[in-house]
Amino acid sequence: MKLIKTIAEMQQFSKSASRNGKKVGVVPTMGYLHSGHMSLIDHARKLADVVIVTIFVNPTQFGPNEDLDKYPRDFERDWKSCEQHGVAAVFAPAPEEMYFPDRSTWVVEEKLSQGLCGQSRPTHFRGVTTVVAKLFNATLPDVAVFGQKDAQQAMVIKRMTRDLNFPVEIVVAPIVREADGLAMSSRNKYLSLDERIRALSISASLSDAEARIKAEGRKALGGIAEKIAEKIAASGGKVDYVEVRDADNLEPASESTSCLLIAVAAYFGVTRLIDNILINLN
Amino acid sequence: MKLIKTIAEMQQFSKSASRNGKKVGVVPTMGYLHSGHMSLIDHARKLADVVIVTIFVNPTQFGPNEDLDKYPRDFERDWKSCEQHGVAAVFAPAPEEMYFPDRSTWVVEEKLSQGLCGQSRPTHFRGVTTVVAKLFNATLPDVAVFGQKDAQQAMVIKRMTRDLNFPVEIVVAPIVREADGLAMSSRNKYLSLDERIRALSISASLSDAEARIKAEGRKALGGIAEKIAEKIAASGGKVDYVEVRDADNLEPASESTSCLLIAVAAYFGVTRLIDNILINLN
Numbered sequence: 423m424k425l426i427k428t429i430a431e432m433q434q435f436s437k438s439a440s441r442n443g444k445k446v447g448v449v450p451t452m453g454y455l456h457s458g459h460m461s462l463i464d465h466a467r468k469l470a471d472v473v474i475v476t477i478f479v480n481p482t483q484f485g486p487n488e489d490l491d492k493y494p495r496d497f498e499r500d501w502k503s504c505e506q507h508g509v510a511a512v513f514a515p516a517p518e519e520m521y522f523p524d525r526s527t528w529v530v531e532e533k534l535s536q537g538l539c540g541q542s543r544p545t546h547f548r549g550v551t552t553v554v555a556k557l558f559n560a561t562l563p564d565v566a567v568f569g570q571k572d573a574q575q576a577m578v579i580k581r582m583t584r585d586l587n588f589p590v591e592i593v594v595a596p597i598v599r600e601a602d603g604l605a606m607s608s609r610n611k612y613l614s615l616d617e618r619i620r621a622l623s624i625s626a627s628l629s630d631a632e633a634r635i636k637a638e639g640r641k642a643l644g645g646i647a648e649k650i651a652e653k654i655a656a657s658g659g660k661v662d663y664v665e666v667r668d669a670d671n672l673e674p675a676s677e678s679t680s681c682l683l684i685a686v687a688a689y690f691g692v693t694r695l696i697d698n699i700l701i702n703l704n
Numbered sequence: 705m706k707l708i709k710t711i712a713e714m715q716q717f718s719k720s721a722s723r724n725g726k727k728v729g730v731v732p733t734m735g736y737l738h739s740g741h742m743s744l745i746d747h748a749r750k751l752a753d754v755v756i757v758t759i760f761v762n763p764t765q766f767g768p769n770e771d772l773d774k775y776p777r778d779f780e781r782d783w784k785s786c787e788q789h790g791v792a793a794v795f796a797p798a799p800e801e802m803y804f805p806d807r808s809t810w811v812v813e814e815k816l817s818q819g820l821c822g823q824s825r826p827t828h829f830r831g832v833t834t835v836v837a838k839l840f841n842a843t844l845p846d847v848a849v850f851g852q853k854d855a856q857q858a859m860v861i862k863r864m865t866r867d868l869n870f871p872v873e874i875v876v877a878p879i880v881r882e883a884d885g886l887a888m889s890s891r892n893k894y895l896s897l898d899e900r901i902r903a904l905s906i907s908a909s910l911s912d913a914e915a916r917i918k919a920e921g922r923k924a925l926g927g928i929a930e931k932i933a934e935k936i937a938a939s940g941g942k943v944d945y946v947e948v949r950d951a952d953n954l955e956p957a958s959e960s961t962s963c964l965l966i967a968v969a970a971y972f973g974v975t976r977l978i979d980n981i982l983i984n985l986n
Binding site: 429433437440441443522524525526527528529530531532533534551552555556559560562581582584585586587588589 | 806815
């Protein structure tokens with residue numbers, strides 16, 4: 423497995439793989455890899471001959487009062503995990519390699535990035551689309567795998583990729599959960615044991631909602647967001663949002679919605695967690 | 705020579721050339737090709753094995769009251785010119801191929817695009833950076849050639865390419881002028897004979913400025929913009945701007961400036977013309 427730290431070397435590596443007829447896949451991450459990331463890597467291995475994992479804690483997607491400085495890192499463990507999962511190269515650039523002091527270009531998605539996480543993190547998605555465009559140009563992949571856990575992010579990236587004609591297929595892989603239902607996240611590390619237990623209300627309330635909708639159909643949708651929010655609040659969570667949206671376009675769910683996205687963000691202590699569920703209505 | 709109308713086919717064409725070890729060059733144009741464009745194509749032919757010319761009148765770089773509808777077009781003549789200059793493929797997509805009705809992504813350069821043409825055309829460079837990013841992803845070139853005539857555009861595109869890590873070398877080729885000095889432009893077609901003659905004051909005043917600076921050195925810089933503006937106004941031109949800038953960073957020229965850019969925009973009748981000159985101060 424190759425460790426690559428510069429964009430020029432990364433581009434050469436990928437171009438050379440492509441010239442040799444290999445299909446190149448990339449899994450962009452911020453490191454501190456968990457089973458969720460591993461499922462993305464395994465997914466990419468099925469789709470591509472050569473899998474690149476990028477590890478970069480991207481400063482531009484953190485707000486001024488967010489957790490950039492304390493975001494967890496463990497490169498040695500990440501390296502071993504990648505090795506064990508058949509990764510061909512880890513691209514781990516320094517921030518100075520990724521961002522010039524006088525950089526002045528942003529990639530901005532103006533529609534799907536509004537609302538949900540875009541509401542409470544107003545500069546977040548601009549940072550995400552910019553760094554993903556940069557990582558695409560650095561790794562030059564045929565396919566990129568993202569996680570459904572960041573549902574809005576996946577939709578924003580798909581739209582950006584389509585709108586700018588990046589020659590990259592975007593694949594979104596399902597959420598991976600702990601045995602008790604908590605969605606895997608590098609930020610779970612921040613939770614105290616007590617918060618960890620109370621945070622289960624997020625996935626539990628989403629499962630409840632799914633069961634109710636599957637039993638009762640569309641008429642269960644009335645008040646469903648409020649019920650989820652109540653359950654999370656009752657467990658001591660501070661709800662940021664509970665949104666019931668059309669999974670195809672992120673519009674509020676309507677009569678014509680065939681696949682539903684219920685997305686949640688809530689704080690337990692100072693830790694902001696997100697989770698979501700896709701429900702087929704047909 | 706191949707005519708390509710879809711992005712998918714364009715990407716296939718370019719990938720196939722790259723796989724065969726060919727260096728791919730692109731010259732992005734809005735068509736109605738003149739000797740200036742031909743010099744860019746000839747330049748690209750020296751740098752690349754396979755030259756693609758894109759012909760697309762990009763709606764997003766025109767303001768609401770600008771000349772999108774009347775912008776001159778002559779595809780048959782363009783086709784012949786490209787054939788005569790050894791172009792391998794012309795990429796001429798329809799607007800619907802380039803822009804989805806629900807597109808929502810922009811590439812925005814926030815620094816070099818301010819002032820000069822960005823002042824009077826506030827949405828222009830956003831359209832330029834977005835379409836050039838799209839054209840890069842469609843044509844997947846190793847090198848792209850732009851004209852120095854659009855000096856600010858060339859700088860904005862260089863910055864965008866660097867900031868987003870596009871694996872594309874940007875080459876800027878010199879201005880080509882008519883025998884009497886007028887900078888070549890598709891928009892020269894709009895000029896009446898009288899306007900055409902009076903518009904010579906732009907290139908003439910820039911040449912005068914150059915001669916004075918070459919003779920007197922930096923002390924000639926004081927009042928130089930005003931002198932140029934006066935000369936153009938005396939010929940009946942309506943000056944949009946005359947700017948004396950550092951050619952390396954587009955900052956106002958200073959003691960540390962080693963290469964000067966003097967850039968002009970002025971209307972003759974309803975036609976807005978731009979021109980510029982680079983002057984080495986060392």
